[in-house]
Amino acid sequence: MTDMPIDTAPRPDTSRSLWATAMLRLKRNKAAMASIVVLIVLAIAGAFGPLVAPHSYSEVYPEFVKVRPSLQPYPQAEQVIPAAESALRRARVDLGGIEVEDGKVRIPVSSDSRDLDPRISRYLDRSDVFSNAELTIDAADPKKGMMEASVQELYFIMGTDANGRDLFSRILISLRISLMIGALATAVALVIGVAYGATAGFVGGRIDNVMMRFVDVMYSLPFVFFVILLVVFFGRNLVLMFLAVGAVEWLDMARITRGQTLSLRRREFVQAAEAMGVSSGSIIKRHIIPNTAGTVIIYMTLLIPKVILLESFLSFLGLGVQEPLTSLGVLISEGAKNMRNAPFMLFYPAATMTVLLFALNFLGDGLRDALDPKDR
Incomplete structure (x- = not known):
């Protein structure tokens, strides 16, 4: 009788965590991966583009007002x-x-x-x-x-605006401002909304009712009127834009997090933590919020384009950033005023906004599909 060789080589672990499975599925989504590349390129362009642009975004060339885009140097x-x-x-x-x-x-x-x-x-x-x-x-x-x-040879590959400023440089700085407002306002909404919604859903009872009735009251306030009041009292600045947009958009985040928390509080691991004497704050921080991360991340990718559109709407109304700074909304507003004799002033900012919003929405759809447990 011969002894059979024993296989002592370690076997690879074929089980994957939820996040590993989600990342694998996200990589298979070509639209989402292309959107990530586009967003990285736009973010780098907004962060470093104004530093290396051939012209300053605030530099005025009075003799080159509304010149058309050209790869040839000016003056001709x-x-x-x-x-x-x-x-x-x-x-x-x-x-x-x-x-x-x-x-x-x-x-x-x-x-x-x-x-x-x-x-x-x-x-x-x-x-x-x-x-x-x-x-x-x-x-x-x-x-x-x-x-x-x-x-002098001056290049204006996207033309100039009504004041003679390089449109390409202004689109780069507008990308920085719009992405910064979108990211920071979303972060404000994320922090407030997740903490508020998780607390209301986990505590429940009368406290939950009072907290959610406050959310309903906030929903009843007109957003534009609220921002106009802030502008009148505090003036127009970027910090105000973060507070104004983030102080309203957290309401949806709070409701979504509360709904997720209501379903999680009945799960076995939460009941086990309560039986072991873990405090409510620790349960919310260690168990509730991490398990709502998938839904929150999906909503966050959809909230950023919404915030950018809100900022563009406010800038279109004249309540946004101040000159010489600009945003995509300001450029689109200026382009709309000059679309007859200088259509490029509207086309390039609108195209940039369209690409940015499509990339964010495709990424949100990809994350939703990747994190959906029913499709695993």
């Missing part, structure tokens, strides 16, 4: 000579034939009444089009001279 060839004539109009000199060659402009200047002043070159330097202007006065006749300046 036909714009250089009119820009030079416009810049030297106040210099009170006569201009000869203007020549433009190799990024340089040469302008013969003369005066009939007085000698030329070298300081008139400052008129070109003050322009958005020219730089390093120099005036060479004719030694034989100080009333004549030659002015030379470099033509």
Whole structure:
């Protein structure tokens, strides 16, 4: 009789936790994974884009107002000579034939009444089009001279707004502001709503009734009127936007968490904790809130686009962020006013908002499917 070899190699554990299964299912959802990539790209663009953008979001170019998007540098060839004539109009000199060659402009200047002043070159330097202007006065006749300046090349790949500011840079800063408001206001709603709803659902009884009646009273208050009052008393600033939006959106979070808590409080592990003498606060913190995390995360991904839309609506009404800062709602509002003669001012912010909202909603749908225990 021969001894059979005993397999002592460790066998892989095939069981997976709920979160491991959810992550595996989320990775199989192509729309959700693509949305994660899009959100990461938009978040990086909003966080670091304004730092590396070719123009500041607040820099104004008066000579490039509502210029169309172009991959070619401004000013274009036909714009250089009119820009030079416009810049030297106040210099009170006569201009000869203007020549433009190799990024340089040469302008013969003369005066009939007085000698030329070298300081008139400052008129070109003050322009958005020219730089390093120099005036060479004719030694034989100080009333004549030659002015030379470099033509600056400015790129506006998404055009400029009604004030002459780079639209691309303003979209980048608006992404930062909108995402920051959406994330922080959602965090405020998450903290207040989860704590409030879990406490009301676990304690129950009269305390639950009183707490939920307070939620009903808050629901009856008109949101826009509430924000207008805050703006009147405290002024417009980003902190106010976080408080105003987060102080209203926690109501839905509280109701959802309360409903989940009511079903969890009858579970065996909660009853066992109560039998062991664990305090109510510890049960809520260690057992109730962690077991509502799946539903809360799903609702959070759907709440962020809702908050961004609310902020855009308030900015559209003029109650949002103040200049020179901007948000997607402010840009869309400005674009709507100029959509006839400058449709790109509306198209690019609206397209950015659409991509952002679609990505957040697809991610929310993917998380809902991944965390749904009925589909496991």
